[in-house]
Amino acid sequence: MRTTLNGIEVEYAIDGDSGPWLVMSHSLGCDIAMWDLQMPALTGRYRVLRYDTRGHGRSEATAGPYTLDQLADDAAALMKHVGIQSAVWVGFSMGGMIGQTFALKHPSLTQALVLADTTSEHHATPQSVWDERIRVAREQGMAPLVQPAIGRWFTQAYREQQPEQVAAVAQAIGGTSVDGWAGCCAAISGVNTTSRLHEIACPVLVIVGEHDIGTPLASALTIHRALPDSVLAVVSDAAHMTCIEQPSQFNRALRQFLDARVDPAFGRE
Numbered sequence: 001m002r003t004t005l006n007g008i009e010v011e012y013a014i015d016g017d018s019g020p021w022l023v024m025s026h027s028l029g030c031d032i033a034m035w036d037l038q039m040p041a042l043t044g045r046y047r048v049l050r051y052d053t054r055g056h057g058r059s060e061a062t063a064g065p066y067t068l069d070q071l072a073d074d075a076a077a078l079m080k081h082v083g084i085q086s087a088v089w090v091g092f093s094m095g096g097m098i099g100q101t102f103a104l105k106h107p108s109l110t111q112a113l114v115l116a117d118t119t120s121e122h123h124a125t126p127q128s129v130w131d132e133r134i135r136v137a138r139e140q141g142m143a144p145l146v147q148p149a150i151g152r153w154f155t156q157a158y159r160e161q162q163p164e165q166v167a168a169v170a171q172a173i174g175g176t177s178v179d180g181w182a183g184c185c186a187a188i189s190g191v192n193t194t195s196r197l198h199e200i201a202c203p204v205l206v207i208v209g210e211h212d213i214g215t216p217l218a219s220a221l222t223i224h225r226a227l228p229d230s231v232l233a234v235v236s237d238a239a240h241m242t243c244i245e246q247p248s249q250f251n252r253a254l255r256q257f258l259d260a261r262v263d264p265a266f267g268r269e
Contacts (some may be wrong), residue, residue, distance in 0.1 A: 015050070152239065198227070205257040208234055
């Protein structure tokens with residue numbers, strides 16, 4: 001489905017017929033297909049809104065730079081369009097950074113948070129790295145950025161054993177618009193929410209891959225310790241893309257959190 005909001009066309013999908021609402025926000029360089037392996041674990045009990053972030057997938061790109069506030073407001077406008085009054089935000093990497101901003105800016109819309117393989121401030125990836133990724137995209141296109149991302153996002157064992165899954169992610173990265181990539185890189189390079197995380201009162205699940213080097217365990221611990229009500233799950237034998245590399249572990253942690261902390265009657269009216 002498509003709609004126009006905040007001056008852009010946005011692609012989105014709704015799965016599941018009843019239950020509490022989940023809003024799922026994907027990683028930089030990906031699209032709603034990133035969540036395909038989660039759908040069987042969720043749609044029997046939850047209604048799921050997936051969408052392509054500005055400049056990604058089939059959502060329209062505008063000239064950047066973007067801000068996390070802007071990306072959070074895109075999501076809030078989409079929720080209003082769909083008629084969602086409150087939801088659990090499930091955000092991965094960039095989606096987790098948008099989610100932190102969303103929860104701080106729109107607390108009444110946020111029933112709970114899942115922050116997967118993300119950070120509240122950049123230590124592992126300094127500003128100079130983001131600037132270089134933007135420069136390369138602007139000057140050479142997306143092709144030179146694909147394999148370095150794949151090398152960070154998946155363990156070597158997974159890359160060797162699941163070439164088709166890896167190829168699908170590589171295709172998504174390579175197909176991302178330069179404006180969308182550069183705009184979102186600018187937005188997420190400025191994430192700095194650590195000092196405000198104590199303001200997020202809703203329940204939060206923090207997930208991190210054992211071998212994630214971009215948003216490592218130290219980043220997850222920083223988020224976990226700063227939040228008043230959070231739990232931490234470490235996914236073994238996975239690098240950054242835990243939801244794809246180890247979907248069974250990821251889905252188990254996600255469902256345990258949702259089933260325990262989200263009112264099953266919510267959203268059934």
